[in-house]
Amino acid sequence: MSKSVVKLASLYAIGLVFGLGISMSGMANPAKVLNFFDVFGTWDPSLMFVMGGAVVVTFFGYKRVLRRPGPLLETRFNLPATHQIDARLIGGSLVFGIGWGIAGFCPGGALPALGTGRYEVIVFVAALVVGIFIAKALQKATAKSKTARA
């Protein structure tokens, strides 16, 4: 079997495990996600267990994996190069929070949920993609006007 087939098959399997995890966890269910934030109403603390489980497993797993010289099927680890904490990061994240608080879906919860074929998920993901395109276009435009001024 060629290396690229092995790679695509592993990536598919990884996506499947992620999608199964999302399905089990309740992250694909807006009512449940929103209830986590509704401490003064119908509070459901389940999401704390999702985040806890995911972060602890990833913390110890990354520790082991990142000790290696590189990943199995690529030449090097591709870790985020940006370390800047600025208004864009905080503002963007706050805006994401507003959208998440309205819709109850986050991208990682909604993508696997697409597999159920439910129209609500399709509506959300389509709108999400529109939002990404608008943001990319805005970023491009502001970058251009900055270079024009410089």
Place this chain on the structure above:
Amino acid sequence: METEFTPFASLAGGALIGAAAVALMAVVGRIMGATGILAGFVQPASSSDWTWRAAILAGMLTGPLAFFALTGGFPEISVPISTPLLALGGVIVGLGVTYGAGCTSGHGVCGMARLSPRSIVATLSFMVGTAITVYVMRHVLGLGV
């Protein structure tokens, strides 16, 4: 609308999400961020950059089927708000995650697990944003209760 407290299923689901994140790093050396994977899929930099994202997304989409095979039912999805609000929320999420460069999986799981200060700040910011929004939506505007 009340939802059942599910500590065990949620913990197990979270552990699987973590396992997938670790495996992705071990195999191709990448962060498991749904935002990044989706953004590069709808606007690919090259065809090889598109293929790996398509493979993961295909896996994600079959997650509910695997859940069906194990439990005999699809995961519960209840949307407590109207379709126009859902779409509005989707567009806002898309704007936010692009400027914030990540979401619950990228910043909240992978970045927090790496103890990245940037991701910790991002996660706190969106959690605060979500909590305030849910409070305003439900207890001020009376929407989606």
